[in-house]
Amino acid sequence: MSSDAHAAMSPIADIPLSHHFGWAWWLAFLAAGGLVALLAYTLISVTIIGVGVWGVNIPYVWGLDLINYAWWIGIANGASLFAAILVLRRHDLRTAVNRFAEGVALFAVICAGIFPIFHLGRPWLFYWTFPYPATFEVWPQFRSTLTWDFWAISTHVIVTSLLWYVGLIPDLATLRDRARRPIVQRIYGVLALGWRGSVRHWAFHQRAYRLVAILVLPLILIMQSTVAFEFAVTLVPDWHETRQPLHFVATGLAQGLSIVLLVAVLLRWGLRLGRYIDEGDIDLLGKLVLASALVSGYLYVDEIVAAFLSGGLAQEATFARMTGEYAGLYWTAIVYSVLFPQLLWFRNARLSTLAGVFIGVSIGVGIWFDRFSIIVGGLQVDHLPSSGRSYSPTLPETGLFLGTIGLFAALLLLFVRFLPVVSMFETRHDEHEEKFS
Amino acid sequence: MTQPAYGIMAEFKTPEALTEAVRAAKHAGFTRIDAFSPFPLPGIAKELGIRTSTVPWIAFVAGLIGAAIQYGSQYWMNAVDYPLNVGGRPLHSWPAFIPASLIVAILWAGAATLIGLLLILRLPRLHHPVFAVPGFERASEDRFFLCILHDDPKFDNAAIREFLGVLSPMAVSEVPACE
Numbered sequence: 212m213s214s215d216a217h218a219a220m221s222p223i224a225d226i227p228l229s230h231h232f233g234w235a236w237w238l239a240f241l242a243a244g245g246l247v248a249l250l251a252y253t254l255i256s257v258t259i260i261g262v263g264v265w266g267v268n269i270p271y272v273w274g275l276d277l278i279n280y281a282w283w284i285g286i287a288n289g290a291s292l293f294a295a296i297l298v299l300r301r302h303d304l305r306t307a308v309n310r311f312a313e314g315v316a317l318f319a320v321i322c323a324g325i326f327p328i329f330h331l332g333r334p335w336l337f338y339w340t341f342p343y344p345a346t347f348e349v350w351p352q353f354r355s356t357l358t359w360d361f362w363a364i365s366t367h368v369i370v371t372s373l374l375w376y377v378g379l380i381p382d383l384a385t386l387r388d389r390a391r392r393p394i395v396q397r398i399y400g401v402l403a404l405g406w407r408g409s410v411r412h413w414a415f416h417q418r419a420y421r422l423v424a425i426l427v428l429p430l431i432l433i434m435q436s437t438v439a440f441e442f443a444v445t446l447v448p449d450w451h452e453t454r455q456p457l458h459f460v461a462t463g464l465a466q467g468l469s470i471v472l473l474v475a476v477l478l479r480w481g482l483r484l485g486r487y488i489d490e491g492d493i494d495l496l497g498k499l500v501l502a503s504a505l506v507s508g509y510l511y512v513d514e515i516v517a518a519f520l521s522g523g524l525a526q527e528a529t530f531a532r533m534t535g536e537y538a539g540l541y542w543t544a545i546v547y548s549v550l551f552p553q554l555l556w557f558r559n560a561r562l563s564t565l566a567g568v569f570i571g572v573s574i575g576v577g578i579w580f581d582r583f584s585i586i587v588g589g590l591q592v593d594h595l596p597s598s599g600r601s602y603s604p605t606l607p608e609t610g611l612f613l614g615t616i617g618l619f620a621a622l623l624l625l626f627v628r629f630l631p632v633v634s635m636f637e638t639r640h641d642e643h644e645e646k647f648s
Numbered sequence: 649m650t651q652p653a654y655g656i657m658a659e660f661k662t663p664e665a666l667t668e669a670v671r672a673a674k675h676a677g678f679t680r681i682d683a684f685s686p687f688p689l690p691g692i693a694k695e696l697g698i699r700t701s702t703v704p705w706i707a708f709v710a711g712l713i714g715a716a717i718q719y720g721s722q723y724w725m726n727a728v729d730y731p732l733n734v735g736g737r738p739l740h741s742w743p744a745f746i747p748a749s750l751i752v753a754i755l756w757a758g759a760a761t762l763i764g765l766l767l768i769l770r771l772p773r774l775h776h777p778v779f780a781v782p783g784f785e786r787a788s789e790d791r792f793f794l795c796i797l798h799d800d801p802k803f804d805n806a807a808i809r810e811f812l813g814v815l816s817p818m819a820v821s822e823v824p825a826c827e
Contacts, residue, residue, distance in 0.1 A: 352734075353722040353725065363751050370759065374762065405771055408684045408788055411696070416765065416769070418700040422761055433747055636686060639687045
C-alpha cells in the first residue's frame with residue numbers, strides 16, 4: 212500500500228500546500244469579500260443609527276433578522292445532525308462528507324449568531340444575557356425561551372468547533388510532515404499540537420470523537436426545538452402550535468442536507484475530488500435530500516390538516532398565511548423545497564453537478580421563504596385587530612442577509628484552501644480495508 | 649552509550665507487519681512498547697491493553713456537574729435571589745429550566761471530553777524524541793513504527809536490535825533522548 216497510498220493522498224494534501232490558488236478561487240473570494248464588506252457596512256450602520264434602519268415595526272418585530280437567524284440555524288443543525296449520524300453509523304459516506312459537513316455547520320452557526328446579537332438593538336450589551344453578578348443586581352429571566360437560545364447558540368459554536376478541530380489534528384500532522392516551506396511546516400506543526408500517531412493516541416482520539424458526535428445529536432434536536440419554542444410559546448394564533456418544533460427540525464434537516472449536497476458537488480467539480488467524493492456518495496446524498504424533502508412535504512400537508520382540525524382564530528391565521536397578502540411566500544416555499552427536489556427520483560439528476568447545485572440552492576431558497584412565511588405571514592391574524600401595516604425588508608436588512616452569505620462563502624473558501632476538505636486518515640483507513648477485504 | 653536512548657524504533661511497510669511485530673514483542677516479554685501509524689489500528693491498541701474507558705466517565709461526570717450548576721443557578725437566580733412575578737407564574741418553573749440545563753450538560757460534557765482528551769494524551773507537545781527518527785514524517789502517511797522504550801525492564805540495545813531484525817523491518821534506529 213505504501214507508494215500507492217503516498218500517491219493516493221496527494222491530491223487532498225496538495226490543495227492546502229499549493230501556493231497556486233487559481234483564478235476561480237480568487238474571483239469567488241473577491242466576490243465573497245465584497246459581500247463581507249457589505250455585511251460590515253450594514254452592521255456598523257445598524258449599530259450607529261439603530262434598528263430603525265430596518266423595516267421592522269409592531270406587529271412585525273421579527274423581520275429579516277430573525278428569518279435569517281432561523282434559516283442559518285436550520286443549515287447548521289441539519290449539517291451537524293447529518294455529520295453526527297454518519298460518524299455513529301460508521302458509514303462509508305462519512306469519510307467523504309463528514310469533514311466539510313461539520314465545516315458547513317460551524318460557518319452557518321457563526322452567521323446565525325450575528326442576527327440575534329444585532330437584533331438586540333444594542334449589540335454591545337449582548338453579554339447581559341449571560342448571568343454574571345451585575346452591579347444593578349438583576350439576573351436573566353430563565354423562564355423565557357430567549358435565554359435558552361443564548362445557551363444553545365454558544366454551546367453549538369463551542370462544541371462544533373472543538374469537534375471539528377480535534378477531528379482535524381491528525382490531518383494537520385500530515386500537512387506538517389508533507390509541507391516543504393519552513394513557515395508552512397511551522398504553522399501546521401503548531402496547529403497539529405505535536406500529533407505523532409501513537410496507537411494509544413489514536414484509540415483515545417477515536418473514542419472521544421465518537422462520544423462527542425453522540426452528544427451533538429440531542430444538542431441539535433434541543434437547539435432546533437428551542438428556536439421553534441420561541442414561536443410556539445407566544446400567543447400569536449398561527450405560532451402557538453405543538454407541531455412547531457417538528458416542523459423546524461425536519462425542514463432544517465432538509466435544508467442542512469441540501470447545503471451539504473451543494474457544497475459536495477461544488478467541491479467535486481472545483482477541486483476535482485471525484486475519487487474521494489465518488490458517484491456512490493453523491494447518489495446516496497441525493498437520495499437523502501429527496502427523502503428529507505418528502506418529509507418536509509408531509510409536514511406541509513400536516514400543517515393544512517392541522518389547520519382544518521383546529522378552528523377559530525388558529526385556523527383563520529393559518530389560512531390567512533396560505534391565501535392572504537403573503538400567500539406567495541408560503542407556496543414558493545412548497546414549490547422550491549418539496550416539488551423541485553422531486554427531480555432527484557432520476558439517477559441522472561442525482562449524479563449531475565448542475566442538478567445538484569440547482570436542488571441544493573432550491574431547498575435553501577424554499578426553506579428561507581418558509582421561515583419568512585411563518586415569521587411575517589403568521590402575524591396577519593392576531594387576538595388584537597390588526598393595525599393593517601405590512602412588512603417589507605429595507606435595503607440594510609437585505610444587505611445583512613447577503614453579507615452573511617458572503618461571510619459563509621468566504622469562510623468556506625478559506626477552509627477549502629488551507630485545510631483538507633476530506634478526512635485523509637479516514638481515506639487511508641478505507642483504502643487499506645478495501646485492499647485487504 | 650553515555651547518553652541514554654529514548655528507545656529503539658523499527659519501521660514497517662504495512663499495518664499487518666506492525667501487528668505481527670507488536671505481537672512478537674509482547675510474546676518476547678517486552679512491556680513498554682509504543683506503536684505509531686497513519687490511521688487508527690484498534691487491533692494493536694487491544695493488543696497493547698490500552699483502555700479508553702476514562703473518556704465516557706469524563707463526559708458523564710462533567711455533564712452531570714454542568715446540568716446541576718445550570719439548574720441550580722437558574723433556580724437560585726429566578727426563585728431566590730431575584731424573584732419576579734410574571735403574571736402569577738410559579739417562580740420555580742422547572743419545565744422552563746430543563747432545556748438550558750440539558751444544553752449546558754452537553755456543553756460541559758463535550759468540552760470536557762475534548763479538552764480532557766488533550767490532557768490525557770499530553771498534547772500539545774510540539775517536540776518529542778520520536779520525531780528525530782529518520783523517515784518518521786511518514787508515520788502520518790504510509791509507514792508503521794514500533795518503538796521499544798528504554799524504561800522496559802528487558803531493555804538491552806543489542807538484544808532488541810537483534811530481536812527487531814528478525815521481524816524484517818525496513819529500518820531499525822535508535823531514538824535519542826531529548827535532554
